Amino acid sequence: MPILRPSQKEPPTLSFWNLVEAHVLRALRTNHDVPLREVRRAVTYAERDLKIDRLLLREDLRTEGGQVFLDHYGQLVNLSASGQLAIRRLLQDHLKRIEWDAKNFPVRLYPFVTSGADSESRSILIDPRISFGRPVVQSAFISTRSIADRIDAGESVEDLAKDYAITREEIEQAAIYEQAA
Numbered sequence: 001m002p003i004l005r006p007s008q009k010e011p012p013t014l015s016f017w018n019l020v021e022a023h024v025l026r027a028l029r030t031n032h033d034v035p036l037r038e039v040r041r042a043v044t045y046a047e048r049d050l051k052i053d054r055l056l057l058r059e060d061l062r063t064e065g066g067q068v069f070l071d072h073y074g075q076l077v078n079l080s081a082s083g084q085l086a087i088r089r090l091l092q093d094h095l096k097r098i099e100w101d102a103k104n105f106p107v108r109l110y111p112f113v114t115s116g117a118d119s120e121s122r123s124i125l126i127d128p129r130i131s132f133g134r135p136v137v138q139s140a141f142i143s144t145r146s147i148a149d150r151i152d153a154g155e156s157v158e159d160l161a162k163d164y165a166i167t168r169e170e171i172e173q174a175a176i177y178e179q180a181a
Contacts, residue, residue, distance in 0.1 A: 003036075003043055003056070016128040020098055020106040021056040027094035032063045034080075042068035042079030055079070059100050097122070110138070113177045123173040135181070137174050140166050147171055148178035 004022060007015035028034040046052040050072065055061065060071040067080035099108035107129075110122040125138035135144040142164050150160055151171075161168045 001040070003039060016109075016126075016133055017054070017057055017106060019126065019133075020109055021054065023098070023109060023111065024056040024061065024094060028063055028068065031094065033066050034063055034068055035066060038066060038068060038080040042070075045079050046070065050077075057106055059095060059098070059104055061095060111135070111177070113173050114180065121173070123170050124177050135174075135177060137164070137166055137170050139170060140164055142166070142174070144174040144178050144181075147174040151175050 003025060004018055006012045007018060028039055043055050046055040062069040062071060067078055070077045070079055097110040098106045101107045109126040111124055111126060113124055123138055124135050124144060126133060126135050130136060130141055131143055136142055137144065147160060157168050157171045160171045
């Protein structure tokens with residue numbers, strides 16, 4: 001069974017929420033060593049017993065020691081072990097990179113540019129309301145693809161930084177992001 005459900009089956013179409021779910025799933029798997037079977041168990045338990053749809057979009061999701069938890073009504077529930085209560089721990093680095101609206105729906109994603117990147121750096125932004133959801137440099141809303149294309153065409157980082165009135169570091173982050181994407 002797939003963990004992520006496309007927003008539309010025919011033709012298969014992924015939404016911004018699917019992108020956020022994939023971001024969280026990747027974090028669980030690669031940064032927090034949560035086995036896929038544990039993620040599946042957590043999603044199944046949350047849907048079946050807690051009536052929570054789309055667990056990976058929850059701001060109160062946590063992980064520790066290869067298990068998945070939910071900060072549910074003030075108690076930490078171990079979703080990997082059929083709802084056992086557990087000690088409060090944080091998965092926060094990845095979840096902090098998602099902005100949530102007043103109804104706790106994800107509205108913006110600040111992806112890591114490289115693995116092990118500074119968790120405070122938010123130079124790249126993905127927002128479905130900006131540039132049709134394409135990644136942009138957050139300070140100027142310039143497409144990362146545009147920057148990478150200009151660098152590939154032989155323009156210098158300094159010239160681009162001057163043209164867009166952004167820092168050299170932001171230009172480099174955009175180019176690195178495009179190479180990794």
